[in-house]
Amino acid sequence: MVTGKGGTGKTTVAAALALALAAGGKRTLLLEVEGRQGIAQLFDVPPLPYAERKIAVAPRGGEVRALAVDAEEALLEYLDMFYKLGRAGKALKKFGAIDFAATIAPGMRDVLLTGKVKEAVTRTERGHRVYDAVVLDAPPTGRIGRFLNVTAEVAGLARMGPIKTQSDGVMAVLRSPMTSVHVVSLLEEMPVQETSDAITELTGTGIPVGTVMVNAVRAPALAGARVTAAELKRGLTAAGLPADKATVKALVDEATDHRTRLTLEERLRGELEELGRPMLELPFLPDGVDLGGLYTLADALCEQGVSAP
Amino acid sequence: MNAPPRLDLDAVVRNPETRIVVCCGSGGVGKTTTAAALALRAAEAGRRTVVLTIDPARRLAQSMGLTELDNAPRQVKGVNMVNGGELHAMMLDMKRTFDEVVLAHTEPDRAEEIFANPFYQAMSSTFSGTQEYMAMEKLGQLRAADEWDLIVVDTPPSRSALDFLDAPQRLARFLDGRILRLLMAPARTGGRGVLKLVSASFSFFNRVITKILGAQLLTDVSGFVAALDSMFGGFRERAEQTYNLLKTPGTAFVVVAAPEPDAVREASYFAERLADERMPLVGLVLNRVHRTGALDLSAEQSLAAAQRLDAKGDSPITASVLRVHADLVQLVARERRVAARFTSAHPHIPVAEVPAEPEDVHDLDGLRRVGAALA
Numbered sequence: 001m002v003t004g005k006g007g008t009g010k011t012t013v014a015a016a017l018a019l020a021l022a023a024g025g026k027r028t029l030l031l032e033v034e035g036r037q038g039i040a041q042l043f044d045v046p047p048l049p050y051a052e053r054k055i056a057v058a059p060r061g062g063e064v065r066a067l068a069v070d071a072e073e074a075l076l077e078y079l080d081m082f083y084k085l086g087r088a089g090k091a092l093k094k095f096g097a098i099d100f101a102a103t104i105a106p107g108m109r110d111v112l113l114t115g116k117v118k119e120a121v122t123r124t125e126r127g128h129r130v131y132d133a134v135v136l137d138a139p140p141t142g143r144i145g146r147f148l149n150v151t152a153e154v155a156g157l158a159r160m161g162p163i164k165t166q167s168d169g170v171m172a173v174l175r176s177p178m179t180s181v182h183v184v185s186l187l188e189e190m191p192v193q194e195t196s197d198a199i200t201e202l203t204g205t206g207i208p209v210g211t212v213m214v215n216a217v218r219a220p221a222l223a224g225a226r227v228t229a230a231e232l233k234r235g236l237t238a239a240g241l242p243a244d245k246a247t248v249k250a251l252v253d254e255a256t257d258h259r260t261r262l263t264l265e266e267r268l269r270g271e272l273e274e275l276g277r278p279m280l281e282l283p284f285l286p287d288g289v290d291l292g293g294l295y296t297l298a299d300a301l302c303e304q305g306v307s308a309p
Numbered sequence: 310m311n312a313p314p315r316l317d318l319d320a321v322v323r324n325p326e327t328r329i330v331v332c333c334g335s336g337g338v339g340k341t342t343t344a345a346a347l348a349l350r351a352a353e354a355g356r357r358t359v360v361l362t363i364d365p366a367r368r369l370a371q372s373m374g375l376t377e378l379d380n381a382p383r384q385v386k387g388v389n390m391v392n393g394g395e396l397h398a399m400m401l402d403m404k405r406t407f408d409e410v411v412l413a414h415t416e417p418d419r420a421e422e423i424f425a426n427p428f429y430q431a432m433s434s435t436f437s438g439t440q441e442y443m444a445m446e447k448l449g450q451l452r453a454a455d456e457w458d459l460i461v462v463d464t465p466p467s468r469s470a471l472d473f474l475d476a477p478q479r480l481a482r483f484l485d486g487r488i489l490r491l492l493m494a495p496a497r498t499g500g501r502g503v504l505k506l507v508s509a510s511f512s513f514f515n516r517v518i519t520k521i522l523g524a525q526l527l528t529d530v531s532g533f534v535a536a537l538d539s540m541f542g543g544f545r546e547r548a549e550q551t552y553n554l555l556k557t558p559g560t561a562f563v564v565v566a567a568p569e570p571d572a573v574r575e576a577s578y579f580a581e582r583l584a585d586e587r588m589p590l591v592g593l594v595l596n597r598v599h600r601t602g603a604l605d606l607s608a609e610q611s612l613a614a615a616q617r618l619d620a621k622g623d624s625p626i627t628a629s630v631l632r633v634h635a636d637l638v639q640l641v642a643r644e645r646r647v648a649a650r651f652t653s654a655h656p657h658i659p660v661a662e663v664p665a666e667p668e669d670v671h672d673l674d675g676l677r678r679v680g681a682a683l684a
Contacts, residue, residue, distance in 0.1 A: 005337065006335075006336040006337045006466070007336070007337035007567075007569075107431060140336075142364075142466065153431075157427050157428065157431060157526060157529065158526050161526065163526070188669070189366075189368075189668070189669045190337075190366055190669065193366070193367065218636075221629045221632055221633055222626075222629045222630065222633060225626050225629060226626075227626055227630055231624065231626055231627065232626070232627055232630060234624060234627075235618060235623065235624030235626065235627020235628070235630075236614075236627060238618065238621070238623045238624060238627075239614035239615070239617050239618050239623075239624075239627065239628075239631070240614065240617070241606065241610065241611075241614050242605075242606070246602070246603070247603045247605075247606060249602065250601065250602030250603035251603060251606075251630050251631075251634055253602060254601065254602070254603075254630070254633060254634055254637055255630045255633060257667055258633045260667040260668070261667045264667060264668055286636065286639060288570075288643065
């Protein structure tokens with residue numbers, strides 16, 4: 001599971017993780033549940049249907065498949081699988097029953113979504129697991145606790161019956177060592193705060209927390225260096241660049257801002273370390289995230305020891 | 310390409326005709342900060358102002374004296390009041406606002422019954438549209454009280470800026486909707502807790518739901534729906550009233566974005582939607598914009614010069630500074646390209662830029678700096 005504050009690059013990191021875990025001949029499934037088609041945009045393919053499709057090849061062989069999980073489709077599939085109720089699903093759709101359930105009890109929708117994740121994780125073919133790893137681009141930190149703590153969410157609503165049974169089954173997988181929730185952060189104040197809050201919340205629910213994944217890390221240029229106008233003026237002249245007062249002043253200001261930023265980043269990194277979770281770092285991509293950038297991030301994860309069991 | 314007109318929000322918030330400012334935009338773009346900065350600016354210019362925030366960052370909330378969810382505005386300390394204005398702030402308590410709506414529309418006994426129902430509890434404290442509906446509801450209440458010169462509203466942290474406009478009606482449609490009426494049928498015709506067969510297809514539907522949900526749960530749903538009966542029409546009516554309030558001339562929409570592709574795309578959708586709805590958009594606030602004072606020194610020039618210095622073993626500090634500058638110039642260029650996606654599609658919408666600061670805003674002085682950038 002990959003969560004993180006909105007804007008931290010959670011979908012990108014989830015995709016890079018699915019690539020890294022598939023490296024060397026493995027097969028992974030990358031899932032999204034919020035109907036955003038973020039995976040399709042990232043891999044630059046048409047919107048994903050409700051079917052598992054191969055979306056990329058992984059470094060050194062291996063493949064990533066992707067699926068956009070839709071609560072309605074998941075329900076129809078579920079009804080068909082367990083009750084042989086093909087027609088019933090259509091009737092439910094016609095009456096808007098899913099919207100109904102999602103509105104009065106969003107926990108029920110989450111049971112359907114996490115139920116599909118469980119199904120993919122535990123699916124076997126000829127005695128073998130179909131996927132070496134399943135990576136979920138999960139809801140953001142503000143909603144992750146509710147989303148994953150499905151039993152608590154439906155407990156007040158369904159004290160017995162099929163929903164209760166299903167949510168208990170999902171919860172058992174989520175609390176098992178098969179699951180790991182990774183939290184994506186940036187070296188910025190709000191994301192670090194939300195990372196800390198999410199880890200506290202998840203720990204309370206008994207769902208295993210994995211790593212803190214620090215995204216968009218820049219090389220710490222200028223760390224510890226003292227920048228003076230005189231030195232810059234000399235250096236610029238030596239490099240054959242204009243060294244007028246305005247240019248020198250602008251560059252000194254930029255260097256000062258940059259160092260303020262570095263000091264803040266150091267402090268924030270320290271706060272993340274204090275959370276006591278293993279940390280992974282992903283480099284900042286100056287040209288924005290494209291397909292090539294995803295492989296760069298996947299390689300960075302592989303180099304830090306990320307691999308499927 | 311021509312630069313877009315410059316947005317002067319000072320003129321907007323000082324104008325006595327402006328009674329409501331709504332800050333919209335996708336999550337994580339600084340809506341709350343923008344709303345708070347505009348409210349502070351208006352208060353210090355002499356207007357009696359209230360800012361309704363939804364989910365402020367902890368330190369920003371503390372700086373305004375907001376330590377807990379509190380459904381009534383509280384005066385913010387440290388505001389300069391020489392011009393006769395005041396700033397009050399409140400954080401939306403979604404559940405309590407929902408309870409108030411129920412109480413306003415139903416008998417106390419019925420209200421107790423609704424509050425005790427597990428479905429009401431789940432629905433009134435989760436986010437699928439409830440937050441947006443309640444934010445609009447609270448805005449309607451504040452406006453109706455007519456105690457304020459200006460109300461500034463921060464919108465909920467939804468994925469899409471459009472949710473603020475759509476979610477309340479979605480919830481209202483649902484609460485007045487077809488499914489509920491179907492489920493209601495037994496209560497109306499006197500059957501208690503058991504769903505009567507109102508039609509062949511419904512009976513089939515009913516069997517399916519019973520099978521999936523279990524009988525106990527259906528009884529709860531049915532009870533919830535029956536209890537809500539007295540309120541039918543109320544939700545939709547209120548949602549429509551507030552929606553119409555947003556179309557009145559005293560309302561000004563501000564769309565907020567950061568110079569990032571997703572945020573700018575959302576801002577564009579939102580601007581188009583407001584135009585369709587004939588709702589008054591005053592402009593775009595672009596937060597966290599990077600700037601350089603040495604734009605003439607290009608990234609390529611800087612990197613090449615840094616390499617020359619490296620090769621000579623001369624002034625490694627200058628080489629590092631040049632690399633930092635090259636990164637910044639590239640970032641500035643990328644942000645401009647992203648912003649141009651909005652400004653070329655909407656060349657007449659005024660834009661105000663707030664420069665990026667190394668640290669987040671978390672005190673009144675920080676808000677004043679943002680406010681000054683918006684003026």
